[in-house]
Amino acid sequence: MDRKYVDFQLAPDDLTAIRFGISPGHELCHAVRAILRPDEYPLQWGWMRSSQAAIPREDFEVLALLIREEGYFPDFLTTTPTWELTPEAEAERLRDIDDDRFEVDMTKVLVRSDGARRIAVQHMLDQPDRARAMIAEAWLSVWNSAIAPVWTQLERLLRADIAVRSRRIAESGIGGMVGTLHDRVAWADGAVRVTMRIWSEVVDCHGSGLVLVPSVMGATGCFVLTEPPAQPTLFYPAQGVTATWARDAGGVADALGALLGPARARILLDAHEPRTTSQVAHDTGLAISTASHHLTVLRDAGLVASTRDGARVLHRRSPLGEAMVGAVL
Template identity: 55%
Template sequence: MVELRLAPDDLSAIRFGLSPGHELAHAVRVLVRPQHHPLQWGWLRSTRPRVPREAFDLLRLVVGEVGYLPDFLTSTPDWDLTPDEELERLRRADVGPMRVDLGKRVLRTTGHEQRALRAMAADPARTRTRVADAWETFWEAALAPHWSQVDRLLRADIAARSRRVATHGVGAMVATLNEAVTWGSDAVRVRTERHEEVLDCAGSGLVLVPSVMSAGCAVLTERPAQPTLFYPALGVRETWTTDGRDLPAALAAVLGDGRARVLLALREPMSTSEVAAGTGLAISTASHHLAVLRVARLVDARREANRVMHTLTPLGEALTTR
């Protein structure tokens, strides 16, 4: 059991984030132990033939099959964190903590794996470059083709959790993250297999990170990182990689082609001109479609400086989740 103790200041600092690095690390583990991840079998069938063997073997060594996951593979989760930004942070990662992380993996291995990890820990600067190159190669082959579906599932989960906070409160939302997570008056408790710890969040708050590729919960408690809880996202099923193929046509049949294109383009807040550019529509046409979608409560709008920014409402998120 890991107990994350929360002060009043921590409650106000609970937030959500995304972690492409976490998705990649657990994609590696899915490939290593597919029998434990039936919801990923659709992804496995489409991905396994094109997995780059050298990059995968290096990442498998660093990531491990279960348990401890080296912290340097994932930077601080954030709502706007992109895969490219995650990779760039890895390329700039401090080699000191990296050496410590690799040392922890050394203690958890034997034989040739342990010798290989010792060699990597002895030259962390070279290891950082090798791991980052492998990260990029593996990402492009295994996750980039599916990232739009993964990203939508993650954001749809966060939208659903945010609605629950608004209607039932933070405690009710946290208590439904996963069967391994419980909420107390002063702490979030996470049932784990190999780790016991009591951590005082000490006003730093708690980051909640949904995951498509991970089947269970994990916690990050090592300072200076902000305490983080990773949990399985809602809506993940064995066919998640193909569920969205017919979505544009289905939305177009219901809403019309133009409005369907506008909805699918709003993966992040966009101005009217940005929506027009992203969909190939005239600005006046995009503006008309946005107005209709606002009346239908599928899109919301707010003014930022001299621009009106459009975002999907929770209903819009639900309609466009692949």
């Protein structure tokens, strides 16, 4: 049998050919699949034990109807990998899906359905405005009950993975980094090649680039988006995900505290967004001079990066700091 590949062809001289993103939608879709097929998601058992009972059944069933245990689910659920999109903005985006895009994606779901599922999907196609509102409400409801309580831990793992991958690009180039994403992903003649089960395709990424998106929930393999208007996207399992990733943030703080001391651990954990020394002092209840001393120690260790913004100096976790926090998780 001939092997099947999706080749994302990149421009060799385009320094922006690869960028990274985070997809709340992808995490939520695979959270739904983990609940539907728990035996195939052992790394999510701890998360499921703590969250599953709180998920509203009717809202979950709306998403489960579209996502199912395997196979295709609507591209519009995962097509906005970014750094800043909030859950509320993601839900609002789902309310405003273009009519043509909604019809195309839902028709793909329809042809893969039978029985009661097919009837329900057809009802959605027949009433697109109502269906979009229902999907958006279900998305936000399941997010708030299932993902929001652990989003801090989950996002740290995603950002830590991106930090490590970015550093690897600097050290060994795009090809060297791509070869470490997953055993189904390789660098081949200027293309990111993903081994597939069903089809082969060559995707021209010249001008658009390729978005690489790590995933904690989707740790079972790689997934691709290749059809416009979605930007070419490859979802891959984030590294460093263990069965304890969803443990309470207090446990993470304790572990880092044993290494760095409680004050520096708190500063490092909160440094996912840029803050001034005064803001760090206020958030931690420290004197400005004490906060400044701890920031200096963290900066000298390479865990925090400080940059000037006009008259202000802003402090944020460095790639090494992201990797450390992710490793503790």
